[in-house]
Amino acid sequence: MTAADASATRPGRATGVRPARAAPSPVVCREAGSPEELVAHFAVRHEVFVVEQAVFAGSDRDERDARASTVHVVGCCDGIVVGSVRLYELDARTGLWQGDRLAVLAPSRVRGLGAPLVRCAVALAGARGGRAMVAHIQLPNVRFFTRLGWQPVGGPETYVGLPHQQMRIALPSPEIAASLARALAEGTDG
Numbered sequence: 001m002t003a004a005d006a007s008a009t010r011p012g013r014a015t016g017v018r019p020a021r022a023a024p025s026p027v028v029c030r031e032a033g034s035p036e037e038l039v040a041h042f043a044v045r046h047e048v049f050v051v052e053q054a055v056f057a058g059s060d061r062d063e064r065d066a067r068a069s070t071v072h073v074v075g076c077c078d079g080i081v082v083g084s085v086r087l088y089e090l091d092a093r094t095g096l097w098q099g100d101r102l103a104v105l106a107p108s109r110v111r112g113l114g115a116p117l118v119r120c121a122v123a124l125a126g127a128r129g130g131r132a133m134v135a136h137i138q139l140p141n142v143r144f145f146t147r148l149g150w151q152p153v154g155g156p157e158t159y160v161g162l163p164h165q166q167m168r169i170a171l172p173s174p175e176i177a178a179s180l181a182r183a184l185a186e187g188t189d190g
Contacts, residue, residue, distance in 0.1 A: 026187025029076070029116045030074060031073055037081060045101050048105065055162065064086070069089065083114070123177045123181040127174050134153070
């Protein structure tokens with residue numbers, strides 16, 4: 001046995017083998033499925049848009065939230081709702097949908113929940129027969145959406161008092177979209 005071998009086997013010495021780490025739990029995104037998840041959805045939005053960013057005073061809720069046709073999506077890490085997005089149909093004739101209120105709580109932003117939330121919104125709108133989706137994106141997030149396949153429409157504009165870029169994406173067919181939505185709800189991210 002060499003000196004290096006001996007020192008590597010002494011108690012308290014590193015042996016070059018790292019202990020196994022528990023795999024992070026999957027990120028799960030789905031339509032809010034209970035009153036509790038809907039409350040959590042609104043709580044995430046309130047924390048991000050009212051408390052953290054001060055985009056809205058008091059509440060970010062509007063008339064769209066009261067409509068039965070509005071889809072409220074939750075994003076979960078470790079079984080806890082830490083993200084949200086909402087979507088709704090703008091024009092049934094053309095199949096145009098809008099996504100907005102994408103939010104992830106600050107401590108969870110390192111978990112990579114934003115992209116699955118956007119993909120889930122796209123999938124759910126496509127599964128409902130939508131053909132395209134638009135969103136008003138805060139300028140620092142335009143590159144993120146571009147990487148997800150969204151395209152800018154026109155130039156920056158003011159939306160809820162802040163500079164935003166309108167962006168658009170074609171939606172997948174209902175069959176493909178439904179499959180993707182199921183995968184996201186199972187934490188497999190399609």
